[in-house]
Amino acid sequence: MPEINVTLQHAGGTVTTGQARSHSVVIDRPEDKGGNDKGPMGGELLLLSLGGCFLSTFLGFVKADGHPLDEELVSLNVTGVLTPAPTRFTEVNVAVTAPAELEGELSKQFLKAERGCIVHNSIKDSIKVVFEYRWTTGG
Template identity: 40%
Template sequence: MQIQVKIDQMGPSTAEAAARTHRVLVDRPVEKGGEDRGMMGGEYLLTGLGGCFMSNLLAAIRAREADIGNVHLEVNGTLAAAPSRFSAIEVVVYAQAADRALLVKLVEMADRACISSNTLRQAIPLTFRIAQPS
């Protein structure tokens, strides 16, 4: 099985990525010579990780009919200088949970089920942390 994304040039610095019936623009900020018409590739990498993890976490919550809601993630990538890359990524999970121990268990399960975290963990330090909702 494969997952495929197609990417086409749309302008001097802009590309359009397509997966199934979905399309998004990829671009650079103006200060980096782009037109700022979309997120940069590195931002999409963090978005892909967060989206993959979130979909698995929400599925685990639904399957157990857990009293967990208002789920919010912050995905933070630490940049290294040369070559330009992420040297570490942290996913911070915020949620209203009646049972914090269950939330911890479901975060661990979602992490293990996520294609993106399973792939990235082989290359860089990847951590998940649960924070108190604000």
């Protein structure tokens, strides 16, 4: 079976460094939670991972279809709803914003990206994930 492997190393205090291929990320807690605020918390990384996975999967489908999309036209806001005891996400909302004039061309790729995103497929049975598409008009 294919695998993805990352490594993590304690870097002092509350700081952890993570390595994925040739890429590094610093993970830490905010100051109000006893950390040094040197990087996002693990929960924030989960939200970033979901959004990044969805968007890169979407852009892969757009490129494969030969669509000349300016990638900067699409943006995401990912919000996790926390529940205590134990603290965890019970819902994640992904608000995708794109130009209304591209709705007909991009709707199918957005749905394919939902189904093709590794992170979404991994968490959707444990966490309610809601995708909302906001089609904006210029102006």
